[in-house]
Amino acid sequence: MDEMVVDAKDLRKIYKMGEMEVHALRGLDIQIRRGEVLSIMGPSGSGKSTLMNMLGCLDRPTSGEYHLDGESVAEMNDDQLADIRNRKVGFVFQSFNLLPRATAISNVELPLRYANMGGRERRERAIAALESVGLGDRVHHTPAELSGGQQQRVAIARALVNTPAIIMADEPTGNLDSTSGEEIMQLLLNLNQENRTTLIIVTHDPEVAELTNRVVMIRDGVVVEDRS
């Protein structure tokens, strides 16, 4: 039961900007068990988003070791990273990041398309995912026809549609009013309860952090506090 979904050791990330080097992560260790709900907090510029990008396989660390769900990520090439993102990671962004011209169902189908899933199965699973976030009646709406909270629900449906090992949410409530924010948080927590999906939430909001059973504080690219 103590299976590690995320196992990262001595993660370092150096951004080179011309002559200048920005050390965004300076030897960060983190381990997350399956089914955990974890929030990452820290001041602006401390490296939270950078860490999310590493854990979500959007980017490679400059050095360090990282195993996601048992697979070593650090040496993977771009296509392998794309593949592991597709199978194991679901993203929820602060600004929703839906395709503006596509309907809710098309947006949710997107990860399944890149998984080469057939049209019928894709549609069924996308509808199921939209129903699980309470949008069964908004399947053919485009983002412009949905409220912010609803858009974020579509994004959550998209994140969970290919049953990933972890869902990464970078300030998922940042663009929402407090009521919709709470609803979104509740939805994420429910999903965790039902599917034991590991949930990593980056947030500035202490109330959001309150809802998670583990809080990791980051400063200057290292973990300074880790309480459960």
Place this chain on the structure above:
Amino acid sequence: MKIGQPIIEALESLASNKLRSGLTILGIVIGVAAVIAMLAVGRGAEAEITGSIEGIGTNLIFVFRGGDEDVRNPKPLTLGDAEAMADPFAAPSVAAVAPMLQGNAEITFSGESTSASLVGVTPDYSYVRNWTVTEGSFIEEGHLLGRSSVVVLGVDVAEELFGRKSGLVGETVRIEGQPFRVIGVMEEKGGGSFGSEDNVALVPMTTAQARLLRRSTADRVDIIMVSAIDADSVDQAGIEISDILRARHRTAIGQDDFSVMNQKDFLETAATITNVITIFLGGVAGISLLVGGIGIMNIMLVSVIERTREIGLRKAMGARKRDIMTQFLVESSLLSLFGGIFGIILGWGIATIVSKIAAASGTPLTSQIGIDSVLLATIFSTAVGLFFGLYPANRAASLEPVEALRYE
């Protein structure tokens, strides 16, 4: 992803910005239309010229005065030369010989007046040109001997002077003020690339020499047309003619003061010229297709920048480099494919209109759109789309997902 899906997505994406897609397509439409129309017109011109050269007659050989450039004072061709060529022993490959004197003349009939090409001919002219009268009779040996004032009219001249094409035998027209009796009307030849051949008046060679088309020496002729006994003998007949003329003009070998050309020579010359024209027209049109391609590249680059975040998102969702590449290449290829299709239609329309205008202005020119030029245009325009889409697509595919997602 499979290929059907990207096509649908690309269509949706193109449809979402119709004006922009339309204008981009227009660039290709114009390019392809230009290529199609130019090639069609070029081909049409070629066919027309070839047709009119072949229409002059069959197995023909033309003999002109003047030959190699550095020959001074070339001797003129004479009736004597023509008679020598007709000798079946010296020139067994020659079937008939038709010397000609050519000029222009004013022909009148009771107040009506027209300017026509006046040709002094011998009876064999009709055989050599494969051209006969529709009524009356052609010029005969007796007319030559008697330097008769008789004329055979082309239908254009008949129309101009009499307003009809038949029932003219026995009328008297005036050529340069001298009365000539009409003995026949030639059958209609139709227009050619060298102007209408029906605007002609044929008179006996001797009459022309004596009274109408006077030359410095009495028995001089302008051109001698010779027909070979059959198509295979044309080259041999040319050699025989050259030998006869060299002997008669006393020229050294390589110092010919005459030229012998057969239809093949004319066709080759014409083909060279029309090919150059076609290539030139096609090249100019190709440049506009290239410009259209640059338009595609431009729009695709703009589109890549606009959709940077979308690309980042797709990559986050698991899109590989080649998925993104495919998406953008399909879009640019579809743009150029549509452009190609509309361009072919438009080009066909332009070619047809050009034919109509040419026909209306008296130069029949049937534009010819070959399957090959349609294929060429389709393949070329799609290739243009692929080629000019490659760079933008590659740029899109190479975007780092993190950077792309951060893009504002």
